């Protein structure tokens with residue numbers, strides 16, 4: 525008798541390596557800049573809403589997520605039928621690939637990009653087609669277009685791109701979408717959209733409303749600071765949103781997460797002020813690095829990228845030594861989140877010393 529075997533491609537799924545937490549150090553405050561989290565603690569009103577929901581944890585959450593769908597629908601000016609909630613936007617990416625790919629189909633995405641993409645493709649039994657980002661960390665949308673074949677079912681566009689930082693412009697996206705065959709689903713991963721500050725920034729909602737093959741994925745984890753609660757949403761044409769809801773896990777988004785997300789939308793002005801402060805810190809970090817002789821790609825998320833190749837692990841170790849934990853990608857580079865001012869200062873100091 526042999527033991528049950530998972531599908532062969534399941535055995536080949538690459539591991540997701542999470543950002544490491546800092547190790548406590550005697551006499552030194554340590555900081556976590558390894559997971560692109562929001563350094564601010566929850567707003568009191570958001571925490572109160574979560575606690576109130578937690579008091580009824582013996583009950584299942586509202587499976588229809590009525591309040592959150594309604595709040596998002598009002599906020600974005602789209603019908604609730606164009607939305608789908610999930611346990612973080614990473615779940616939406618898994619669900620999109622599961623709903624749209626047959627085994628052997630191809631998923632095209634930039635590389636390096638979000639490390640869950642190859643995993644999600646493998647889970648769906650799809651083949652990953654990775655198109656290298658340009659030297660400046662931008663998507664090479666022309667090359668991505670050329671990579672589309674008869675087997676391509678989904679293209680993932682990560683903007684701003686994690687971990688390299690740049691965002692695509694509306695003009696670039698429009699040109700790309702005009703050339704992508706309409707049966708190919710284009711997922712625009714906007715996990716960091718609230719941090720974008722540039723002219724010609726993508727207006728995701730207006731874009732999906734012009735294209736029947738475009739879905740946006742967004743999250744409460746980054747700008748809204750709810751990473752620990754796991755809630756994200758997709759916005760897209762109603763038939764695509766319906767397909768996503770159909771493959772979603774029943775009761776996946778907890779009552780606590782739903783309540784905190786609704787309260788976050790109600791308190792959005794205060795939360796977006798924090799985003800402005802993080803964007804200002806990002807500018808301060810980039811300028812500090814430049815003054816220290818270190819250039820980084822155009823940073824449009826809540827993180828910066830050091831494309832240091834073989835020195836990635838050494839740079840990460842030097843940051844560790846200074847009490848800031850960053851995220852190395854061996855042989856490629858280091859990503860550091862924008863965090864507390866003191867953490868950012870240390871990052872600038874170490875990187876300038878190490879690389880400048």
Ligand code: PMP
Pocket residue numbers: 559560611612613614615638682685686713715742743744745751754755756
């Ligand atoms: N997309 C990108 C580009 C990300 O960087 C992340 C988080 N690291 C996610 C999606 C997923 O975030 P969450 O599941 O917390 O919404």
